[in-house]
Amino acid sequence: MIHVIQSGVLTTIQDLGRTGFAHLGLSPAGAADSVSYRIANLLVGNVGNAPALEITLLGPTLEFETSTMIAISGSRTSTSLPLNEPFEVAAGTRISVGSLVDGARTYLAVRGGIAVPEVMNSSSTFIPAKIGGLQGRPLKAGNRLAVGKQVAGSDLKLPLGLGVILPLMREASVRVTLSLQSDWFDHGALERFQLQAFTVTDESNRSGLRLHGEPILPANQGELLTEGVALGAIQVPPDGQPIILFVDQQTTGGYPKIANVIAADLPRIGQLRPRDPVRFQVVTIADAVEWLRRQEHALRQAFGL
Amino acid sequence: MRMHIASASDSALFISVGNAASLETHRHVISLFHAIEQLRDSRIRNLHPAYASLLIDFDPLRLTHAELAGMVASLAPHPVPPNLETADSIQIPVCYDPEFALDLSSVARHSSRSEEQVIALYSGGDYFVYFLGFAPGFAYLGGLAQELQVPRLVTPRKHVSAGSVGLAGLQTGIYPNDSPGGWQLIGRTPLRMFDPSAEPPSRLQPGDRVRFRRIDRSEYERLARQQEVGR
Numbered sequence: 001m002i003h004v005i006q007s008g009v010l011t012t013i014q015d016l017g018r019t020g021f022a023h024l025g026l027s028p029a030g031a032a033d034s035v036s037y038r039i040a041n042l043l044v045g046n047v048g049n050a051p052a053l054e055i056t057l058l059g060p061t062l063e064f065e066t067s068t069m070i071a072i073s074g075s076r077t078s079t080s081l082p083l084n085e086p087f088e089v090a091a092g093t094r095i096s097v098g099s100l101v102d103g104a105r106t107y108l109a110v111r112g113g114i115a116v117p118e119v120m121n122s123s124s125t126f127i128p129a130k131i132g133g134l135q136g137r138p139l140k141a142g143n144r145l146a147v148g149k150q151v152a153g154s155d156l157k158l159p160l161g162l163g164v165i166l167p168l169m170r171e172a173s174v175r176v177t178l179s180l181q182s183d184w185f186d187h188g189a190l191e192r193f194q195l196q197a198f199t200v201t202d203e204s205n206r207s208g209l210r211l212h213g214e215p216i217l218p219a220n221q222g223e224l225l226t227e228g229v230a231l232g233a234i235q236v237p238p239d240g241q242p243i244i245l246f247v248d249q250q251t252t253g254g255y256p257k258i259a260n261v262i263a264a265d266l267p268r269i270g271q272l273r274p275r276d277p278v279r280f281q282v283v284t285i286a287d288a289v290e291w292l293r294r295q296e297h298a299l300r301q302a303f304g305l
Numbered sequence: 306m307r308m309h310i311a312s313a314s315d316s317a318l319f320i321s322v323g324n325a326a327s328l329e330t331h332r333h334v335i336s337l338f339h340a341i342e343q344l345r346d347s348r349i350r351n352l353h354p355a356y357a358s359l360l361i362d363f364d365p366l367r368l369t370h371a372e373l374a375g376m377v378a379s380l381a382p383h384p385v386p387p388n389l390e391t392a393d394s395i396q397i398p399v400c401y402d403p404e405f406a407l408d409l410s411s412v413a414r415h416s417s418r419s420e421e422q423v424i425a426l427y428s429g430g431d432y433f434v435y436f437l438g439f440a441p442g443f444a445y446l447g448g449l450a451q452e453l454q455v456p457r458l459v460t461p462r463k464h465v466s467a468g469s470v471g472l473a474g475l476q477t478g479i480y481p482n483d484s485p486g487g488w489q490l491i492g493r494t495p496l497r498m499f500d501p502s503a504e505p506p507s508r509l510q511p512g513d514r515v516r517f518r519r520i521d522r523s524e525y526e527r528l529a530r531q532q533e534v535g536r
Contacts, residue, residue: 022351022362023338024499024507025437119501129441129482131501180313225326226438226445228353228360230317252355252438260314263365288315289365296366 001065002110004143005094008060013114013133013145014107015049018122022251028231029124029132032206032247032270033105035299036074039162040109042303043071043086050113050150051123053139055106057273059097060139062108067091068147069111075103075271084162086111103271115148128207128248159302173281175265177288179233181256184218190282192216193258197277198242204274206248211278215240218256226254232261232269234280244269262288264295310374318361318373326356331435331447334359335512340380349373354436354511356445394431394514397479397494399470400525405493408458412472412489415455424519426450427491432477432515437507442481442499444509449477461487468493470517481507495520495529 004011014037017030031037031054041050053060059077071086078098081087083106089095100106116123116133125133134143182190198211217240229235233245235255244261245253246269259280261269272278299305313319320337323330338354341361348368353360363373401409401424413420432448439445449472457473462485465471469480471488480486481499498508509515520528 019350021441021506022353023437023511024505025439025441025443028351120506129499129501131441177312177315180311180319225324225356225358227321227355227358228313228319230314230360230362232314250439251353252436257313260317262314263316285312285315285370289369292315293366 002068002114002145002147003063003065004060004139004141004145005063006061006096007139007141007143008055008097009058010056011060011139012054012125012127013051013116013123013139014054014125015051015123017124017247018120018126018132021120022228025251026120026126026129027207027247027249027251029122029126029206029247031107031124033074033103033107033267034270035267035295036105036270037107037109038299039084039159040071040073040107041113042305043073043084043159044069044109044111045086045151045153046109046111046113047150047152050109050148051116051133052107052109052114055097055100055108057104058099059106059108061094061096063094064089064091071109072097072106073109074106075100077101077106084159104273105270110147111151113148113150115146126248162302172268173279174268175262175283175288175291176234176259176280177262177285178282179230179257179260180227181218181224182258184220184222184256185216185236185258186219189216189219190258193242194280194282197279200272200274200276200278202274204272206246208246208249209244209269209272209278211242211244213241216242216258222256224254224256226252229253229257230260232263232266233257234259234261246270262291264288264291308377310377312370313360316362316365318363318370318377319358320361320377321358323357326435326447328433328447330357331433331512333357334436337377337380338511341377344376346376353438355438356435394516395509396516396518397496397508398520398524398528399428399492399494399517400520400522401492402522402525405466405469406491408455408472408489409491412453412455412491416452418452423453423491426453427477428517428519430517432517434509434511434513434515435476436511437509440481440484442507442509444478444498444507444513444515446477446515447475449475451475453477455489457487458489461485465490466493468495468498470494493525495525495532497532 017028130136198213351362465486473488
């Protein structure tokens, strides 16, 4: 058992998400930075989809009843806990994750995974519908977490060359492809979209990141019939301030979409903090898929998969 | 009907079958939705049907946009899906008690009818599920009588109770969970519309036909107790 002494700002149980229910209005949820989540799990020798803790901005304090192998991956923390390498926490020990210093999220995986029942094929906490994780809620002080048996093999993995795949590149441009209503925006608006640095506002969460900058307005103010929206869609409401729709997003929407974050850069969106600058760079779909392929290849190679 | 296929993202293909919500576009969307579901292709992750379009989320490392577009184009023509036309309507009991019907008087005023006439008109309608969105299990229903068309609330409510039946424009819907909401509320159903432990988790599916059955407060309470026991 793991005792939650302090919960942190927003600590939830996540896995790779809940696919196949968008037609019932459910977004995928799942780890906001899926790459760091997977690294943490791989480091402790878990299967790829084992439930782990997603820690946001300020981490929890946890007490481990029995000796447990854990790993932390994602943002660095204000403590001396090792990052990107597995370590043993002795029975009866408390660890405080501290505050996150260079990203919005970090993942704490325990060998065997956190044992929680699956809801609709996933353990991901989806707060808007109060499902998954621990009764669909973030962790609270006093919660007790059981450790599961989702171990892939006996060996702990010691990765090589993680640097190239870590999603903590908050200064680099976020790569996007053009989307369904990009042609609603004229050349000037598309240029302003790509040339300025937007700021992530405080009203950002797992459902969407609200950005602030010089407004981007479509040339034609048409009415859009509500349609399905893809993960990472960048929609522009009438005030011209873009919103990046994220893992807990609504599945349909009626605002025009100027662009869409590429799949390989979605984990980086999960690391953006309020007040961070964000720049966008338009790339082709072929390049976007190639970068996803390389990211996947690098991750597998680092862990010898 | 012509299909227009476009890329929404590096992992999503968008199929449009028109620019307006109509029964014809709805049937086309639902046919496509069922046909693609029946492929049971693990490379396809999520389907997002809407009024006149279908967004397909897929794994771009195992399927290309062109391959998927080819698969979609070769699906036509498909039979009318089972839950359109032939299947029985799903009955949803609705209680119009004043405690639940917070906007019934305003709807009555807006449509120049009595509250009883509004309830009779609403209960006599044949509805269909365009799609689900906004929240898990929230079905956008078409088929509302023209006379009952009302605007959204100017200021949305911060709290709408689960089961509330609302109207907005030419649509009607039931809030599956307690949530904020801007639709005008005329009644409440005791049924749970979304239950993650049920199979399927949502009482209504895209393409379903729906009718509303009027119940009184005592039947509402009885059914609500049954729902609790069934949990």
